Amino acid sequence: DQQVKQNSPSLSVQEGRISILNCDYTNSMFDYFLWYKKYPAEGPTFLISISSIKDKNEDGRFTVFLNKSAKHLSLHIVPSQPGDSAVYFCAVYSGGSNYKLTFGKGTLLTVNP
Amino acid sequence: EAGVAQSPRYKIIEKRQSVAFWCNPISGHATLYWYQQILGQGPKLLIQFQNNGVVDDSQLPKDRFSAERLKGVDSTLKIQPAKLEDSAVYLCASSLGALRDIQYFGAGTRLSVL
Numbered sequence: 001d002q003q004v005k006q007n008s009p010s011l012s013v014q015e016g017r018i019s020i021l022n023c024d025y026t027n028s029m030f031d032y033f034l035w036y037k038k039y040p041a042e043g044p045t046f047l048i049s050i051s052s053i054k055d056k057n058e059d060g061r062f063t064v065f066l067n068k069s070a071k072h073l074s075l076h077i078v079p080s081q082p083g084d085s086a087v088y089f090c091a092v093y094s095g096g097s098n099y100k101l102t103f104g105k106g107t108l109l110t111v112n113p
Numbered sequence: 114e115a116g117v118a119q120s121p122r123y124k125i126i127e128k129r130q131s132v133a134f135w136c137n138p139i140s141g142h143a144t145l146y147w148y149q150q151i152l153g154q155g156p157k158l159l160i161q162f163q164n165n166g167v168v169d170d171s172q173l174p175k176d177r178f179s180a181e182r183l184k185g186v187d188s189t190l191k192i193q194p195a196k197l198e199d200s201a202v203y204l205c206a207s208s209l210g211a212l213r214d215i216q217y218f219g220a221g222t223r224l225s226v227l
Contacts, residue, residue, distance in 0.1 A: 004155075032213045043117070043204055043218030044156065089155050093213045100169060101146075101216060103155030 138207030
């Protein structure tokens with residue numbers, strides 16, 4: 001069973017507009033959330049994170065929102081640039097004694113010039 | 114600062130053959146991870162080392178997969194014998210510690226089993 005779900009396999013937006021990528025999780029023990037970006041033939045690179053004690057974290061053009069009651073987080077990219085075109089993975093750390101990172105399937109973002 | 118190094122980048126083998134992948138983590142990183150990423154899926158953790166000890170290998174198919182971390186630095190992941198369903202990208206990552214630390218990934222090894 002998928003504990004981390006990214007229900008949109010792909011998203012296409014125009015340059016300069018907002019990109020919103022969504023992620024849902026099922027386990028309330030998850031307490032630290034990350035977004036990774038992956039270009040073809042490269043490994044995933046860390047983008048931004050948020051702890052469960054916060055509901056928003058911002059870093060330049062990237063903002064992550066966390067809605068714990070809905071078990072939902074989203075990544076906003078404003079403004080979107082063609083260089084943002086990549087696969088975005090939502091990843092979550094569980095609490096407890098073993099901090100394992102669980103990834104979603106990813107969303108392919110295409111930003112059109 | 115050098116990143117996580119992996120080799121080879123690509124490997125093609127026939128089923129029932131054996132294969133090995135190598136990883137050199139970022140200097141000073143105590144924790145090393147091996148992930149398997151099948152096409153269209155997110156990375157799935159196979160094994161996690163803290164220094165040279167295994168922390169989690171619950172998802173490692175131990176009948177065919179093995180891994181070791183020599184002297185708490187480099188690591189090798191071996192598959193013997195390989196099956197068709199082992200075709201995937203094998204990613205190595207490292208982090209300073211293990212408590213919600215950011216993991217830094219290598220470029221991966223793309224394995225094709227024919």
